[in-house]
Amino acid sequence: MLIYAVKRLSVAILVAMTVSLITFSMIYLSGDPAMALAGESASQSDIENIRRVYGYDQPIMVQYFSWLGNALTGNLGHSHYLKTEVSEVIFTRLPVTMTLGACALTFALTLSIPLGVVAAMRPNTLIDRIALTIAVIGQALPSFWFALMMIILFGVTLRWLPITGSDSWMNFIMPSVALGYYITPAVMRLTRAGMLEVLSSDYIRTARAKGLRPSVVLFKHALRNAIIPVVSLAAVQFGFMLGGSIVIETIFAINGLGQLAWESILRADLPMMQAIVLVLSCFYIVLTFLADLLNAFLDPRIRVS
Amino acid sequence: MFRKFVMSAAIAAAATLAVQPAAIAGKANDELVWSTNREAAVADPYYNNTRELVIIGNTVWDGLLFRDLKSGEFVPLLATSYKWVDNVTIDFELRDDVVFHDGSKFGPEDVVYTVKHTSKEENGVLTFKNVSWMKDAEKTGPNSVRIYLHEPFPAALAYFAQAVFIMPEGHYDSAPDGADGKKDFAAVKPVGTGPYKITNVVPGEKIEMVRNENYFKNGPKGTAEIGKLTFRTIKEMNTQIAELLTGGVDWIWDVPKDQAEKLAGRGGTTVTNAKTMRVSYIAFDVDGDSGDKKFMDKKVRMAVAHAINRKSIVENLVGSASEVINAACHPDQFGCATDVKNWEYDPAKAKALLKEAGFPDGFETEIYAYRQREFTEAVIGDLANVGIKANLKFMQYRALRDLVWKGVTPMNHMTWGSNSIPDASAITSHFFSGGRDDPAKDPKVIEALKVADGSVDQAERKAKYKEALDIITEELYWLPMFTYAKYYAYGEDVDFTPTPDEIPRFYTAKWK
Numbered sequence: 001m002l003i004y005a006v007k008r009l010s011v012a013i014l015v016a017m018t019v020s021l022i023t024f025s026m027i028y029l030s031g032d033p034a035m036a037l038a039g040e041s042a043s044q045s046d047i048e049n050i051r052r053v054y055g056y057d058q059p060i061m062v063q064y065f066s067w068l069g070n071a072l073t074g075n076l077g078h079s080h081y082l083k084t085e086v087s088e089v090i091f092t093r094l095p096v097t098m099t100l101g102a103c104a105l106t107f108a109l110t111l112s113i114p115l116g117v118v119a120a121m122r123p124n125t126l127i128d129r130i131a132l133t134i135a136v137i138g139q140a141l142p143s144f145w146f147a148l149m150m151i152i153l154f155g156v157t158l159r160w161l162p163i164t165g166s167d168s169w170m171n172f173i174m175p176s177v178a179l180g181y182y183i184t185p186a187v188m189r190l191t192r193a194g195m196l197e198v199l200s201s202d203y204i205r206t207a208r209a210k211g212l213r214p215s216v217v218l219f220k221h222a223l224r225n226a227i228i229p230v231v232s233l234a235a236v237q238f239g240f241m242l243g244g245s246i247v248i249e250t251i252f253a254i255n256g257l258g259q260l261a262w263e264s265i266l267r268a269d270l271p272m273m274q275a276i277v278l279v280l281s282c283f284y285i286v287l288t289f290l291a292d293l294l295n296a297f298l299d300p301r302i303r304v305s
Numbered sequence: 306m307f308r309k310f311v312m313s314a315a316i317a318a319a320a321t322l323a324v325q326p327a328a329i330a331g332k333a334n335d336e337l338v339w340s341t342n343r344e345a346a347v348a349d350p351y352y353n354n355t356r357e358l359v360i361i362g363n364t365v366w367d368g369l370l371f372r373d374l375k376s377g378e379f380v381p382l383l384a385t386s387y388k389w390v391d392n393v394t395i396d397f398e399l400r401d402d403v404v405f406h407d408g409s410k411f412g413p414e415d416v417v418y419t420v421k422h423t424s425k426e427e428n429g430v431l432t433f434k435n436v437s438w439m440k441d442a443e444k445t446g447p448n449s450v451r452i453y454l455h456e457p458f459p460a461a462l463a464y465f466a467q468a469v470f471i472m473p474e475g476h477y478d479s480a481p482d483g484a485d486g487k488k489d490f491a492a493v494k495p496v497g498t499g500p501y502k503i504t505n506v507v508p509g510e511k512i513e514m515v516r517n518e519n520y521f522k523n524g525p526k527g528t529a530e531i532g533k534l535t536f537r538t539i540k541e542m543n544t545q546i547a548e549l550l551t552g553g554v555d556w557i558w559d560v561p562k563d564q565a566e567k568l569a570g571r572g573g574t575t576v577t578n579a580k581t582m583r584v585s586y587i588a589f590d591v592d593g594d595s596g597d598k599k600f601m602d603k604k605v606r607m608a609v610a611h612a613i614n615r616k617s618i619v620e621n622l623v624g625s626a627s628e629v630i631n632a633a634c635h636p637d638q639f640g641c642a643t644d645v646k647n648w649e650y651d652p653a654k655a656k657a658l659l660k661e662a663g664f665p666d667g668f669e670t671e672i673y674a675y676r677q678r679e680f681t682e683a684v685i686g687d688l689a690n691v692g693i694k695a696n697l698k699f700m701q702y703r704a705l706r707d708l709v710w711k712g713v714t715p716m717n718h719m720t721w722g723s724n725s726i727p728d729a730s731a732i733t734s735h736f737f738s739g740g741r742d743d744p745a746k747d748p749k750v751i752e753a754l755k756v757a758d759g760s761v762d763q764a765e766r767k768a769k770y771k772e773a774l775d776i777i778t779e780e781l782y783w784l785p786m787f788t789y790a791k792y793y794a795y796g797e798d799v800d801f802t803p804t805p806d807e808i809p810r811f812y813t814a815k816w817k
Contacts, residue, residue, distance in 0.1 A: 035703040038354070043434045044710075044741050053429045053487075082346040082508050083491035089508070151547045163547050164539055253539040255510045263344060263509070268703070 009285070016281030017068070023277050024064050024270065032056075033268030037080055054080055067274055076278070077271030081264075086275040089260065094279070096166050097256035100249070101241040103172050104180035105234060112184040113230065116191025117223060123196060131192075135185035147178040147251045164253035175252045179245055183237045190233055194226030228295050235291035236284075243280045330555050332798045332816045335532035339556040339811065340539045340548065344509040350470050351423055352491035354431040356807065357536060359467075359725065361512060363808050364534070365406075366470035366497035369397055369416065370462055371525040372727065374804055377637075379462040380525050383411065383471055383498065385448075392457035392761050393440075399448045402521045405473045406502035413450040417442040418474040420452055428477075428490065432724065435468040457759040459766060460639075460728035467725060467808070471498065500529040500812035512536045529812040549574060549794060556795040558809075562624055565792035576794045579803035580626040583722040583789035584635050584732070585680065587613075587672075588744050591782055594712030597670055604662040606781040609716070610648035611655035612691040618683045619787045626790035632774045633733050633783045637805055640729035640757060640770035645778040655691040667692020673709075673717040675702045681718045710741045720789065725806040729770045730758050737777060745782040749773075 034051035035042070042050075051057050058066075070077060076086040112135065119131040154174060155163040165171050198204060199222055207217045246258035257276060264272040330338035347353040350362030371382035381387065384397040403411035420442035423430050430436055438461060440453040454461060473496055480488040495503045498521075501514040514534040522528070537554060539545045546564060548554040550573065560568065560576070569576035587609070589600040599605050615629045631648070634641035659667060672688075672695040674681035681697060688695045695716065700708075708714050723731035734754045736742045743751075750773045757769035777783055793803050800815040 032703055032707050035706055038431065042354070042432060043735065045437070046431070046433050049426060049429075049433050050431070053427075078489070083352060083489060084508060148543055151544065156547050156550050159551060163551060163553060164537075164544055250540040251544055253537070253541070253544055255507075255538075259540065260509070266701075 012281075012285040012288070016278060016285070019281055020068075020274055020277045021064060023273060024067075025060065033270060036266070036268035063270070067271065071274070071278060076275040079264075079269055079272045081267045081269045082272070086271050089272065090257065090275055090279055093255060093257045093260050096254060097242055097245060097249070097258060099166075100172060100175055100179065100245055100254060100256060101238055103176035104183075104241055104245075105238050107176050107180035108183045108187055108237070109230075109234060111180070112188035113191050113223075113227070115184075116188045117195055117218070119188070119192045120195030120199060120226075121218070128192075131188065135188040138181040138183075139185040141181070143178050143182050144247050144251060146181065147174065147248060150174045150178060151251070166254050166256075171252070171254075175245075175248045175254060178251075179241055179248045183241070186237070187230055187233060190230050191226060194229060195222060198222045198226045225299065228299050231294045232291045235287040235294075239280070239284045239287045242283055330535070331552050331796065335816075336535060337531045337533070337556060337799065337811065337814060338535045338537055338554045339809070340537045340545050340554045341558065342538070342540045342542065342545070344538045345512050345536055346508045347491040348495045348503055348506045348512055349491050349493070350468075351430045351436075356722075360808055360811075361503075361514075361536065362470050363467070363499070364501050364811055365495060365499040365503055365514065366472075367403075367499050367524075367526070368466050368469050368471065369399075370466040372463070372466045372806075373525065374806070377727070379466050382466070382525055383416075387462075389761060390451070392759075393454040395452050395454070395461065396445065397450050397452065399450060400521060400524075401448050403498050404519050404521075405496050405498050406517060407473065407496045409473055411471070411473075411498055413444040413446070413448065414474045415471050416450045416452075417444055418476070419469070419472045422472070422477055423469070429487075432468075435464055435724065438464070439469075457761060459758070459761050459763075460726060460730045463639075463726045463728045463731075467806075472496070500526055501534050510538060526810075526812055530815045531811070534811055546794070549796070552796070555799050556793070556801065556809075558791055558793045560792040560794050562622065562792065565624075565794060568794050573797055574794050575797055575799070575801075576792060577803055578624040578626045578790050578792050580628070580637075580805045581722070581789045581791050581807045582635050582637065582725045582727070582805065583720050583807070584630060585718070585720050585786035585789065586633065587684070587716060587718050587784040587786060588709070589781065589783075590712065590715045591745050591780075592712075595715045596713075597715035599662075599664070599668060599670065600715055602662050603781060604658045605664070606784070607648070608655040608658040608662065608691065609688065609693065610781055610784045611651045611658065612693065613684055613687045613784070613786075614650045615786055616650065618680060622677075622680055622683060623787060624790035624792060627787050629787050630785045631778060633736065633777045633785050634729045634770075634774065635723060635727075635732065635788060638723065638727050638729045638732065639763075640733070640767055642767070642771035642774050645771075645774050648778075648781070648784065652687075652691050659692060664692070667694065669694040669696070670715050671696050671698055673698045673700070673705055673714045674719075675700055675705045676720050684718060718786075722807070725808055727806065729774075730754075733770060733773060733777070734758050737773060737782070745777075745780065747776060747780070747782070750776050750782075 034047050034056045038047045038050050055063060067077060079086050079089060082089055115131040115135060119128040122128055151163055154161045161173055162171050204217060204222055207221050245256060246262045249256045249259040261276045264276060330336050341357055343355050343357050345355060345357040345361065350358050350366065367383045369382060369384040370379045373380050383403060384399055386398045388396045390396055399413055405411060420439050422428055423436040424439040426433060438454055438458040440455045442450055442452045445451045476496060477490045477493055480490045480493050482488060500517055500520050502517045503512060503514050505513040516529045516532050539548060545557045549557055565576050568574055589606050590597060591600060593601045619627045619629055630636060632641055632643055632645045636643050672681060672685060678699055685695045685697060709717055721732050737750045738754050739746050739751045753769045753773040757766045760766050795801050798817045800817050804810060
């Protein structure tokens with residue numbers, strides 16, 4: 001088990017490094033970073049000056065390996081644009097994005113798992129169709145449009161909720177719903193499919209035959225097994241929400257990691273971009289491990305194997 | 306265990322969410338919140354060259370001079386008077402009643418320090434051309450200073466007014482070492498002499514300022530009335546508008562025309578269209594570097610010029626404060642001669658010229674652009690009407706400018722803001738003095754601009770700029786298009802007047 005884990009970790013680290021190298025190269029393909037830093041009205045000499053001062057006159061591979069060497073010693077570099085330590089900015093922004101991701105995931109699971117269970121209990125009935133419709137709407141609605149509609153209704157018209165910022169828990173309500181609603185269909189469908197399969201299995205029939213209460217059969221025996229793939233999916237989706245919350249963070253002016261990543265790309269802040277890619281890659285690795293551990297906890301068969 | 310895990314996660318999330326009431330801007334709190342879509346990560350005008358820091362620079366710091374927008378003249382600000390000693394030397398007498406935000410007294414040492422620090426290339430001022438023309442400075446008396454220039458630079462007065470902000474002596478000496486081993490000058494706490502002082506910087510999110518109660522009296526900037534000024538970054542325009550409508554912010558700009566018109570019709574906000582220093586132009590590959598040799602023929606360039614209905618674009622897309630321009634500069638800039646050839650909209654003539662040039666059925670080419678796609682699409686529509694099929698290549702500015710420098714763009718639709726410097730040298734000389742941005746490298750133009758840029762004789766400067774602009778327009782190295790206009794929207798209780806240089810004077814704003 002330990003050898004297997006080490007192998008997987010090595011592969012994951014290699015993947016993270018490959019991703020960072022590709023990202024590094026693609027930034028150069030999108031234009032001259034010195035020009036991005038210099039701004040629109042910069043003269044040729046300004047741009048040349050910046051290229052020299054920030055080391056952009058070095059070959060790309062030299063720049064990349066220089067960064068990699070520093071990163072391995074824990075030095076993620078210095079942001080050219082924000083003029084501060086990259087790690088400092090990331091760790092300031094990360095809790096905001098983590099909070100948003102956690103709230104969105106909580107909302108998505110709270111909505112989709114009961115919907116999936118209800119749909120599986122009454123397959124092909126009106127309840128099933130309604131549950132499916134609620135989920136499909138979540139997938140069909142573009143998140144930016146859904147977010148703007150919520151702003152108009154709850155922010156501008158009713159004035160119940162604050163529109164921008166991350167100062168209080170109320171600031172997270174609309175962004176969490178907008179972000180979480182999008183992943184609801186996948187979780188709901190997986191829960192429904194899992195529940196349908198489990199509910200028709202022999203051990204559930206046995207549990208019922210033993211005279212156990214329906215709620216015990218449903219939640220203790222059926223859901224616990226049906227939810228195993230949902231845990232893996234939720235872990236992946238949480239990673240996706242950390243890195244992919246850019247649209248929602250932009251609309252609600254939430255100063256999180258997604259917005260930071262987008263801004264860093266636009267202004268060619270290479271040290272920042274590289275560090276974000278590295279941090280997010282590490283998150284995926286950690287989340288995958290956590291999902292495996294949770295699955296093992298929920299299903300003893302995995303532990304035994 | 307699972308339940309425990311869920312409980313722990315919930316407690317951790319709750320702990321992360323600090324419960325604080327959301328801030329509301331406005332007259333009641335005497336706080337004007339203005340918002341744009343850009344981050345002001347660094348609160349130093351020398352180490353952040355965004356428009357936002359140009360605005361904050363003029364709000365928190367002062368220059369030696371000030372541009373009086375009514376007269377167009379440069380009047381003393383931190384100075385009391387100035388005198389050109391010769392073409393490369395200026396003497397300034399300074400005010401003796403100015404103090405910095407940290408309480409230290411302003412004097413000639415501060416001016417000398419600022420000039421010496423900023424004009425050194427190794428100190429990494431981002432827009433170095435704003436300060437590179439200064440050679441040195443020396444204190445000449447208890448309240449006087451002399452500044453030396455590398456070479457004659459008549460636009461110096463504009464830069465002293467809008468780009469050279471005076472920092473206290475030793476300001477950057479406390480800069481910490483960055484991770485790269487170089488001094489991190491941008492990390493120094495901002496200290497200026499201006500009408501507002503910075504109290505809090507949250508990089509990338511907001512900059513908070515309060516009125517400087519010790520600001521000197523009877524200066525051209527006047528006395529600020531609003532107690533607190535906060536800049537906030539809100540990326541999404543719709544969100545900015547929603548915040549404006551609900552009182553979260555008081556002032557926004559760059560509102561698209563259609564949304565501005567809707568906002569104006571809704572009431573509760575003041576919507577204004579005001580001109581800016583930015584101009585739009587189309588540049589041609591006149592020497593055929595791109596491989597597309599068509600634009601080497603002046604008749605083809607003339608056909609393009611006659612095909613484009615600039616007036617229609619201005620009226621229907623840009624805004625009422627915009628105007629068609631014929632010269633390669635902004636009409637408000639010194640030396641910008643507007644009495645140059647006007648290539649009028651005449652599609653029939655365009656077709657005839659194409660026929661003469663050997664393209665009776667038109668041709669296909671590429672047009673590159675990076676800003677306001679709809680403006681370029683209008684150009685493409687006009688060109689299609691005369692048989693020119695222009696395929697749009699729309700990309701980021703930095704990528705496009707790289708291509709322009711490499712000479713691979715047959716036709717590019719660009720803009721230039723001149724850093725709000727009201728002098729033709731900031732645009733005409735920038736683009737036509739033989740550098741990488743120069744599409745033609747015409748020796749006559751280069752020579753005329755060299756004289757114009759180096760003379761302190763205003764009449765001679767005007768004449769030489771006119772000479773250069775006439776050639777540029779006649780030869781159609783550029784087709785100047787229009788000046789940009791901006792829509793501003795602000796709360797109806799805000800008394801604010803937009804200015805044509807895109808530097809909002811928040812220190813003159815009031816509550817109604």
